[in-house]
Amino acid sequence: MNPFTRFSSSIFAALAVVLASGCAKKEIVVTRDIGPEVEAYYKAHPDVFHFATPADLPKDLVWHDGSDVPEFSDPEAKHGGTANSFIDDFPRTLRVFGPDANGSFREFIFDDNGLSLIQKQPNTGQYYPGLAKAWAYDKDGKTMYFKLDPDARYSDGVPVKADDYCFLLFLLRSSYIDDPWSNNFYTKNYSNITKYDDYTISISWRDVIPDLEDKVGSFSPGPEHFYKELGDDYVQRYQWRLEPTTGPYTVKPEDLHKGSFVDLTAVPNWWARDKPFFRHRYNFDRIHLQVIRETDKAFEAFKRGDLDLFDLSLPKYWYDKLPDNDPLVQRGYIHKTTFYNQIPVPTYGLHINTAIPLLNVRDIREGIAYASNFDLVDQKLFHGDWVRMQTGSDGYAEVPFPGIHPRAYSVEQALAHFAKAGFDKRGPDGILMDAKGQRLSFKITVGGDVWIDALTILRQEAAKAGLELNIDKLDETTAFKKTMEKHHQIAFMAWGVAVEKYPRYWEMYDSSNASKTQTNNITNTADPGMDKLIEAYDKAQTMDEIRRLATQLEQHVYDNAAFIPAFKMPFYRVGCWRWIKWPKDFNVRLSQNTSQYGLEWIDEAAKKETLDARDNGQTFPPKIKVFDQWKAANE
């Protein structure tokens, strides 16, 4: 989770605490049934919630069942054992919607756990059956039909039926969940859901889009029997109740030790355990998530063997704290692995506020771009294995921008552009000045300590081009707030990006989001040409059109020079004790981290052997591996 969502969620946490404490005195004993209200809602929205009969299904549907899609788990995987991992903060809620629910813990209980109708094969990009065993497309290009798998059960044993999908749409459109983003998204985009019988449904999107499967096929059910008591007090009432899941793991109430740890337990007799695409995955019986608030402390716990694996992506861990010649690595106890994945990368870079005087001059922005020596940062600070981000939308496999590269560091080019904007002579300290004696000096707003080293190098290099960059270091929340209120001059930050088929532009570049607080258009870009392109882009129906428009948009982003791409990490790398076993390709192309697809398993015998060996000095062959089968595609 990126730090910004985390902080916004902490604000929600504070809010939730206030709400909870305000209502603590009221004893709620009423039992409720939301059922009639749901029925009434369905009746009031007949265009969205449609109830038909199997006879109403189009006759010429071609059903797909994913039987031609290769599985990606390893048949060698053994089921059982306990995995030891850590979380850096205790979850603020077990709800999966509403305030605070979008924290990093949700991936354990919802995002990476629950199943959707159909799922994307993370290597090939094809689709395989999830809760639906077959699916078909309507001729209108907006609607998909699903035959639900009658075997599907929630973790409490209740079968998953068509009504649950209708209920989820009701839930996400209702104001009870206090989640405006969901309300808007599910009201605006999902135009229809039709139930044909208990195990057949169709879902429609508002428009024709090229990735209908990702939008419609990712729909999941909402257990109506669990949300029976839904009402205005949803936020408190469901705060510590986990909804029954269709996925492999759940949290038992007795495994929730507030502030200390959470254990995930495998759902007994999970319905999909032996289904294709799910077999040999989610192999642990139990996942122990210890709360360790400091990363360095967690690292020590990992070295002691208390944690099974640790993310070593930062050069500090990979090269300095656990170098290849570390005894634990050399004795073969800990294996080091680099895995090149292929996912859209966070947009690290300088986001220049074009509404600020001087920064509204394109030549100044271009000068800043030429004066920013991110290549040096990548090479020297990140040991050359982080690389320069090329555009604002790197990592979309189907939308590459082969012709667009960032401006390389060049003092001459920077000086030439600054001179065009009137800054043509250097002051006594080497910083450029214009005719009025104004210095070419800007502030970079940054949150936290992590990027300070990179920015100090940037500052030194920019000074050579006569540009002064002062570092405005604030705490993360304040820096983000300042940026969202558009009070920054230049912000160094990144937007976390979802794994989608093609990039989004409207949020960051449409003029309707410029000069307004609390929008993602932090460069305040307002370009009528871009607006037109964005409008066309959002209506594009084929990938070819998307690629054509995205290339033009990305060219605009480059020409405008309000976003200067910094760096990206085209891989993740981990250290992992030798008792954790992996598939032979280690992981899958679209994985964001090692455990997202549940492909690893534990070898208890190897664990005992390793711990004994550590005590009596026995060694194993060291393993330091690079899996770069997806590397070329990403660069």
Place this chain on the structure above:
Amino acid sequence: MFRLDPITQSKLQRFRSLKRGYGSFLVLCGLLLMSAFAELLVGSRALIVKYRGHYYFPTYAAFHPGTDFGEDYSYEANYRKLKDRFATEARGDWALLPPVPYNPYENSFEEGIYPPTPPSFSQRHFLGTDTTGRDVLARLFYGFRIAMTFSLLFLVLVYVVGIAIGCAMGFFGGVFDLLMQRAIEIWSNIPFLYIVIIVASIVTPNFLLLLGIVVLFSWTDMTYYMRTAAYREKARDYVAAARVLGAGSGRIIFRHILPNVLSLTVTFMPFTISGAITLLTALDFLGFGLPPPTPSWGELLEQGTSNLNAPWIVSSAFFALVIVLSLVTFIGEAIREAFDPKKFTIYQ
């Protein structure tokens, strides 16, 4: 001419005879003097350049672009490279660089090696480089200058405010004293660290702002001592005599009482200084101090403790801190001993 009274003279005599304290005092003064001219000892600008028959003194002048010395770039000349070039050209040009030819901000990267790099005499990184390739000695030295400037300014401000208010409380007594005491009690109960954290999270603190906040919450300590001392002194005969002669309150406080309680403040000074150095270091260490990339000991300590595999960073900062704090403490002990009232004051 200004003449010290015999008692003060004998106190100073006594201080001079305390070898450890006086020695520390001389060393610290030497360090302060050196840091005042730090650019001559540690810095990337050459002291003297002879180029094509002209002499240049870049240290305290405006910057010279590389083009001034026949280089092809318009930014500040790299005098280290220039020196090498002059040596290979052998045309009689030369450059004299400071003993440590790096400024505390520049990142010097070497081919094939990633910072931090260990101490190297050939590269003239006598204490190695930090995580972004900056010279540790240069950062220590300029960090010392900043810390000392901060402490001395802190000392002056805290004493001016503390002494004035403390003396007034002691001298006037009564309701004024009572109210001020309560006000000070409340004020000193505000958690200072939280205030700094809050301020640092809203704005990036600069030198003066940080100094201001620290002084704002530190002047109270001094008032207690001055209040007691003023209470004691105002009952003395000389104060009564001055009053009989018609002296006003201001004159009595500043001309009569203050000189007599000054020895008390003198003994506190070294400890105030060491306190201020520690405070600034601690704030920098926690990340609430001066903004990056200001050279600072706290920042070096922080870097060092999170990069224990580069022991030269943490050990340099640690030893520098220990040495300076020891010096200050030795001076403080010696002053305390030299100004010990038991030796020189005769109670009547």
